[in-house]
Amino acid sequence: MLNKISIVGLGYIGLPTATLFASRKRRVIGVDVSSRVVDTINRGEIHIVEPELDILVQAAVGAGYLRATTRAEPADAFVIAVPTPLTDERKPDLSYIDSAIMSIAPVLAKGNLVVLESTSPVGTTELLAKRLAEVRPDLSFPQQAGDASDIRIAYCPERVLPGRIVHELVANDRVIGGMTPRCSEAAVALYRLFVQGNCIVTQVRTAEMCKLAENSFRDVNIAFANELSMICDKQGINVWELIGLANRHPRVDILEPGCGVGGHCLAVDPWFIVDRAPEEAKLIRTARNVNDAKPNWIVQQVDQAIAEVSGSGVPVDEICIACLGITYKADIDDLRESPALQIAQTLALRRQGKVLIVEPNFQTLPEEIDGAAQMTQMTLDEAVAQAHILVLLVGHAEFRDVKPELNSRQVLIDTRGVWKGAK
Ligand code: SAJ
Numbered sequence: 001m002l003n004k005i006s007i008v009g010l011g012y013i014g015l016p017t018a019t020l021f022a023s024r025k026r027r028v029i030g031v032d033v034s035s036r037v038v039d040t041i042n043r044g045e046i047h048i049v050e051p052e053l054d055i056l057v058q059a060a061v062g063a064g065y066l067r068a069t070t071r072a073e074p075a076d077a078f079v080i081a082v083p084t085p086l087t088d089e090r091k092p093d094l095s096y097i098d099s100a101i102m103s104i105a106p107v108l109a110k111g112n113l114v115v116l117e118s119t120s121p122v123g124t125t126e127l128l129a130k131r132l133a134e135v136r137p138d139l140s141f142p143q144q145a146g147d148a149s150d151i152r153i154a155y156c157p158e159r160v161l162p163g164r165i166v167h168e169l170v171a172n173d174r175v176i177g178g179m180t181p182r183c184s185e186a187a188v189a190l191y192r193l194f195v196q197g198n199c200i201v202t203q204v205r206t207a208e209m210c211k212l213a214e215n216s217f218r219d220v221n222i223a224f225a226n227e228l229s230m231i232c233d234k235q236g237i238n239v240w241e242l243i244g245l246a247n248r249h250p251r252v253d254i255l256e257p258g259c260g261v262g263g264h265c266l267a268v269d270p271w272f273i274v275d276r277a278p279e280e281a282k283l284i285r286t287a288r289n290v291n292d293a294k295p296n297w298i299v300q301q302v303d304q305a306i307a308e309v310s311g312s313g314v315p316v317d318e319i320c321i322a323c324l325g326i327t328y329k330a331d332i333d334d335l336r337e338s339p340a341l342q343i344a345q346t347l348a349l350r351r352q353g354k355v356l357i358v359e360p361n362f363q364t365l366p367e368e369i370d371g372a373a374q375m376t377q378m379t380l381d382e383a384v385a386q387a388h389i390l391v392l393l394v395g396h397a398e399f400r401d402v403k404p405e406l407n408s409r410q411v412l413i414d415t416r417g418v419w420k421g422a423k
Contacts, residue, residue, distance in 0.1 A: 001076050001111075002026060002076050002077055002189065002190055002193065003026060003027060003076055004026070004027045004028075004029065004074070004075040004076050004077075005018075005021045005026050005027070005028050005029070005075055005076065005077045005078075005079065005190070006028070006029040006030075006031060006072065006073065006075035006077070006078045006079070006104065007021070007028060007029070007030050007031065007078075007079045007081060008031045008032075008072065008078060008079065008080045008081065008082060008100045008103065008104060009031075009032065009080060009081040009082035009083070009096070009100060009118070010030045010031070010032040010037055010038075010041060010068060011048065011081065011082075011083065012048055012050065012162065012165065013081045013117060013158050013160070013165070014030070014032075014079070014081035014082075014117075015030065015041070015046065015048065015053065015057065016050065016053055016056070016160075016165045016166050016169055017079060017081060017117070017158075017169060018030045018060070018066055019053065019056035019057055019059075019060045019066060019166075020056070020166070020169055020170065020193075020194040021193060021194065022056075022059075022060035022063070022065035022066040023056065023059070023060065023065075023194065024193045024194050025065060026065065026193065027065060028060065028065055028066045028067070029067060029068075029069060029072075029073050029075055030066060030067065030068040030069070031068070031069060031070070031071070031072050031073075031100075031103065031104075032068060032070065033070060033099070034070075035070055037068070038068040038069060038070055039068075041057060041061065041066070041068040042061060042067065042068050043061075044057060044058040044061040044062055045057070045058075049332075049333055049334075050162070050163070050165050050166070051163065051164075051166070052166045052167075053165070053166060056166065071103075072103045072104045072106070072107050073107060074107045074109060075107075075112070076111070076112060076113070077112065077113040077114075077115065077186075077190050078104050078108075078112065078113070078114045078115070079115045079117055079190075080097060080100045080101070080104075080114070080115065080116045080117060080118060080128075081117045081118060081158075082096040082097060082099075082100045082118055083096050083118070083264075084096065084097065084118045084119050084120055084268075084272075085264070085268065086268050086271055090271045090274075090275070091271075091275055092120070092121045092124075092271070092272050092275055094120070094121075094124060094127075096118070097116065097118055097120065097124065097128065098131065101128055101131050101132060102131075102135070105131075105132055105135045105136055108132065108136055108139060108151060109139075110139060110150040110151075111150065112150075112151055112152070113151075113152040113153075113154070113183075113186045113187060113190060114128070114132070114151060114152070114153050114154075115153075115154050115155070115156050115187055115190065116128055116153075116154075116155050116156075117155075117156055117157060117158055119157060119211050119212070119215075119265070119268075119269055119272070120155070120208055120272070121208070121212075121272040121273075121275060121276050122205050122208045122209050122212070122272075122276055123205065123208070123276070124155075124208060125153060125154070125155040125177070125179065125204050125205075125208060126143065126179070126204065126205075128153065129141050129142060129143050129151075129153045129179060130143065132151065132153075136151075139151055141153065142178075142179035142180045142183055143179065146180050147180045147181060147182040149180070149182075149183075152178070152179075152180075152182060152183040152186040152187070153178070153179045153183055153204075154176060154177055154178040154179065154183045154184060154186070154187035154204065154207075155177040155204050155207045155208050156174055156175065156176050156177065156187055156191065156207065157175060157207060157208070157210060157211035158174075159172055159211070159214060160172065162263075162332060162334060163331070163332050169194070169195070170194055170195060170196050170197075171196055171197055172195075172197045173197040173198040173199070173200060174191050174195050174197060174198070174199050174200070175200055175202060175206075175207045175210045175211075176188050176191065176199050176200065176201050176202070176207065177201075177202050177203055177204035177205070177206060177207025177208065177210075178201065178204065179204050181201075183204075184201040188201065209273075211269065212269050212270070212272050212273050213273075215265050215266050215269040215270065216269065216270040216273055216284050216287075218255075218266055219261060219266045219267075219269075219270050219284075219287050219288065219291060220270075220283060220284060220287040221254075221255045222255050222256075222257075222258070222261055222266070222287075222291060223261075223286070223287035223288075223290040223291050224254065224255070224287075225239075225243065225254055225255045225256055225257045225258075226257050226258065226260075226290055226291055226294045227290050228242070228243070228254070228257065229257035230294075230297055233301075238420070239257055239417070240417035240420040241420070243256070243257075256416065256417065257294075257415070257416075257417070258294070258339070258415060258416055259294060259295055259298050259339045259340050259343055259393045259394075259415040259416070260291055260292065260294040260295040260298075260339025260340075260342070260343075261291040261292075261294075261339065262327075262328025262329065262336065262337045262338040262339050262340070262341075263328045263329065263334070263336060263337055264336045264337060266291075267288075267291070267292075267337045268337075270284045270285075270287065270288050271288065274288070294339065295339040295342050295343050295346075298343050298391070298393075298413070298415055299343055299346050299347065301391075301413050302321060302343075302347060302389060302391060302413060305389045305411040305413060306319055306321075306389065308411060309388045309389060309409070309411060312409055314388055314409075317354075318354075319351070319354060319388045319389065320354050320355075320356065320386050320387045320388050320389070321347055321351065321354060321355050321356070321387060321388070321389045321390075321391060322355075322356040322357075322358060322383035322384070322386070322387035322389070322390045322391070323340065323343065323344040323347065323355060323356070323357050323358070323375075323391050323393055324358045324380065324383070324390060324391065324392040324393060324394070324396075324399055325340050325358070325359060325392065325393045325394025325395070325396050325399070326338060326340045326341045326344050326357060326359050326369075326393065326394065327340065327341075327359065327361055327394055327396075328340070328341075329394065330394055330395040330396050330397070331361070331396055331397050332361065333361040333362060335366065335369070339393075340393035340394050341369060343391070343393060344357060344375060344393070345369065345375075347391075348374055348375045355374070355375050355376070356375070356376050356377075356378055356382075356383045356386065356387055357375045357376065357377045357378070358377070358378060358379065358380050358383045359377060360380075360396055360398040361396065362377070364377065365377050380398065380399065380404060381404070384404040384405075384406065384410075387410065388409070388410060388411065389410070389411045389412075389413065390404075390406070390410065390411070390412050390413070391413045391415065392412070392413065392414045392415060392416060392418055392419065393415055393416070394416070395416040395418045399418050399419075400418050403419040
């Protein structure tokens with residue numbers, strides 16, 4: 001029976017997931033530690049930016065299927081979708097999962113299903129089951145009772161792309177890793193309520209590793225492209241032309257170099273594999289280090305451009321640098337772990353007042369990044385008119401098709417190859 005579903009963690013994944021269960025006319029209790037988030041949702045509004053989500057939340061709350069609260073309540077199924085960040089030592093921080101588990105433990109009842117969605121190191125779901133068994137000795141769990149357990153437990157990662165979350169939650173295949181076959185069955189029944197993709201059953205650890213492998217695969221391939229870009233720069237080769245030619249091979253698909261890897265996924269998840277297999281995860285660790293070193297390499301490129309411009313007679317302290325784009329990837333307004341922002345802030349802190357920001361996805365710069373480093377936001381045309389050096393950091397649509405006319409004394413550093421082919 002899946003009449004009442006509780007989603008613990010109402011962020012980028014939990015809230016869309018809650019609205020999709022609500023759209024299937026299930027009573028959904030959204031649980032979040034933030035009363036601001038809870039109050040926003042109960043007003044039928046949203047606290048994150050994601051296309052279509054505001055309409056879904058308004059409909060779900062308006063129809064009485066979705067209600068948010070800060071305290072867990074009994075339900076037939078619980079989905080844990082809380083953050084799993086890294087500590088400063090690049091270790092997985094599982095404290096949010098532990099808090100979420102402790103919040104639902106008192107309301108668990110025989111026959112309930114608990115699904116962990118948060119991206120987690122391999123073995124986390126079994127730890128979760130162990131913790132629940134410790135605090136609820138009156139209930140039996142899969143590690144003790146196998147298929148006859150009172151509580152069913154599974155791991156089910158999400159693989160949605162920010163900006164397309166609602167569509168991909170419905171359309172993408174889901175990997176379902178139950179701790180026992182009956183745990184998997186229960187989890188498949190839950191996701192079949194809205195998933196139109198395939199629900200593929202596997203072992204719980206395989207499901208945990210699948211998510212990490214997907215993102216590590218992408219991070220390693222981006223690192224290859226970034227390393228290639230630094231090699232080609234040294235050897236006077238246009239890396240964009242090179243990649244275009246190499247990708248004409250029917251079985252080669254080199255990804256795009258950039259100014260680094262941002263977001264709360266690729267920059268984080270591979271470290272979960274490294275943490276559990278430090279000796280074996282050599283390539284995965286190296287790829288992370290290559291991608292994390294790219295922003296500094298871009299700053300060095302800017303330093304070379306400053307020397308070039310000052311050599312043409314412009315006093316160094318008058319040299320103006322325009323950073324085009326500061327979000328973590330194109331056409332979104334998300335700054336999480338953004339290498340472009342890291343570069344802009346590094347330059348601004350070193351060149352007080354001489355760094356311009358062109359960021360079409362923000363009307364005004366968020367205060368947490370504006371005051372400290374004296375960055376001035378303006379339009380692309382204004383920046384082109386004033387800047388001696390233009391650094392294209394993010395391939396926003398606003399930049400992609402129209403390469404601005406630069407004069408012979410201006411220097412362009414295009415870290416995304418956006419204007420390689422523009423007219
Ligand atoms: N990037 C490059 N070159 C590329 C592709 C990406 O430099 O060729 C950079 C982007 O600029 C960005 C970063 O990598 O800074 C990550 O971009 P992304 O396109 O991988 O997107 P994310 O991180 O928002 O989403 C990823 C997706 N994972 C995969 O594509 C394997 C998404 O499906 C996951 O659900 C998401 O991580 C997640 O939540 O884990």
